[in-house]
Amino acid sequence: xxxxxxxxxxxxxxxxxxxxxxxxxxxxxxxxxxxxxxxxxxxxxxxxxxxxxxxxxxxxxxxxxxxxxxxxxxxxxxxxxxxxxxxxxxxxxxxxxxxxxxxxxxxxxxxxxxxxxxxxxxxxxxxxxxxxxxxxxxxxxxxxxxxxxxxxxxxxxxxxxxxxxxxxxxxxxxxxxxxxxxxxxxxxxxxxxxxxxxxxxxxxxxxxxxxxxxxxxxxxxxxxxxxxxxxx
Ligand code: SAM
Numbered sequence: 121x122x123x124x125x126x127x128x129x130x131x132x133x134x135x136x137x138x139x140x141x142x143x144x145x146x147x148x149x150x151x152x153x154x155x156x157x158x159x160x161x162x163x164x165x166x167x168x169x170x171x172x173x174x175x176x177x178x179x180x181x182x183x184x185x186x187x188x189x190x191x192x193x194x195x196x197x198x199x200x201x202x203x204x205x206x207x208x209x210x211x212x213x214x215x216x217x218x219x220x221x222x223x224x225x226x227x228x229x230x231x232x233x234x235x236x237x238x239x240x241x242x243x244x245x246x247x248x249x250x251x252x253x254x255x256x257x258x259x260x261x262x263x264x265x266x267x268x269x270x271x272x273x274x275x276x277x278x279x280x281x282x283x284x285x286x287x288x289x290x291x292x293x294x295x296x297x298x299x300x301x302x303x304x305x306x307x308x309x310x311x312x313x314x315x316x317x318x319x320x321x322x323x324x325x326x327x328x329x330x331x332x333x334x335x336x337x338x339x340x341x342x343x344x345x346x347x348x349x350x351x352x
Contacts, residue, residue, distance in 0.1 A: 121155055122244045122255065123179075127162040131181040132170065144172045156185065160247070160255035163188040189253050191217035193298040194346060195274070197224050197267055198339055199305035200231035205336045209303075210239045212336075214246035214256050216343045222300075223261040228307030234261050264313060268320065274298040276323040279342050281308060283327035292324055292349055299350065301342045303335055 121143070125133045135143065143149045153169045157179065164186040167179040196213040200206045200223045213221050221243065223234045239258040247255045262270075275297055281304070302317070309317065317323050328341045 121157050122248050123157055123159050125159060127157055127159050127165045127181050127184075129181060129183070133157065133167065133179040133181065135177045135179065137175050140173060140175060140177045143169070144174070144177065154182075155179070157181065158247075158253045160253070161188060164253050186253060191219050191252075191254055191256075192296075192350075193274075194218050194343075195220040195222060195298075195300040196303070196339065196343065197222045197300050198303040198335065199224050199226045199229040200234050200261065201306055201335050202231070205334075206231065206234065206239070207242050208336045209339045210242045210258060211246045212340050213343065214243040214252075215250045216340070216347065217252070217254075218256050218343070219254075220257050220259060222259040222267055224267050224302070225261055225263045226305055227264075227310035227313055229305045230307070231305075236260055268316075271300055271322065273322055274300050276317075276320065277301045277342060277346060278317045278320075278323045278325045279303050279328055279338055280314065280317070280325045281328075281332045281338075282314065283325055292326075299346065301339075301346055303339045303342060306335060 123133050127133070149155065149169055149172065151169050151172055155167055157165045157167045163184050165181045166183050166185050167181045169177065170180045171178040194217065196218040198209055210221055236258055243256050243258055277299060279302060318325060326345070328338055328345065333341060
């Protein structure tokens with residue numbers, strides 16, 4: 121269970137109404153029941169139910185079961201698409217160990233706005249389900265220019281559908297360097313954006329094969345390629 125509260129030996133952790141409903145109403149846990157907690161910072165802790173109420177409750181941390189594990193330094197930059205597919209991208213990026221998830225406004229992005237809080241909640245749920253001790257941060261949506269400026273000298277795996285399977289990912293540089301993956305919108309990148317991206321020193325244009333993948337498929341495929349070639 122994810123809690124937004126410090127964890128430590130003997131620490132008392134208050135529960136929100138929703139968490140109390142889930143633990144005591146849905147899961148039927150009673151006083152003394154054990155469960156595992158994480159907060160994205162302090163590792164994983166075995167805790168037990170100290171107080172169980174309808175509108176709240178308290179847990180007590182008993183012992184640390186795992187230390188905090190920081191995933192490799194990978195950001196996923198993607199142009200948001202339809203709501204359900206955007207949710208899917210965030211969920212899969214969190215499961216696959218992205219450290220930061222950044223919705224990007226490109227020339228052909230037609231999703232007007234993204235609800236950052238909702239996407240952050242999806243990232244938390246995904247981290248809960250895959251037993252991670254880390255929760256990636258979902259950033260506010262930003263324009264492509266701004267996002268590229270924020271990369272500094274981070275390597276960029278630029279997924280370009282126009283390459284159609286030509287180049288070789290075995291030439292990608294060191295796995296312990298900071299990386300970002302960039303996935304375009306349904307309409308692809310504009311010619312201007314593509315020229316800009318190909319001109320960036322830190323950018324490594326990559327093909328994900330001869331077929332054009334939907335953006336949500338491309339995000340998962342790109343993270344898999346990155347992980348296999350470069351990640352942990
Ligand atoms: N509208 C574009 C077109 O028809 O050329 C397709 C865009 S595709 C649906 C969305 C994004 O997924 C692309 O911008 C790219 O980042 C990524 N993508 C999809 N297929 C790819 C491939 N074979 N290689 C590299 N990237 C790919």
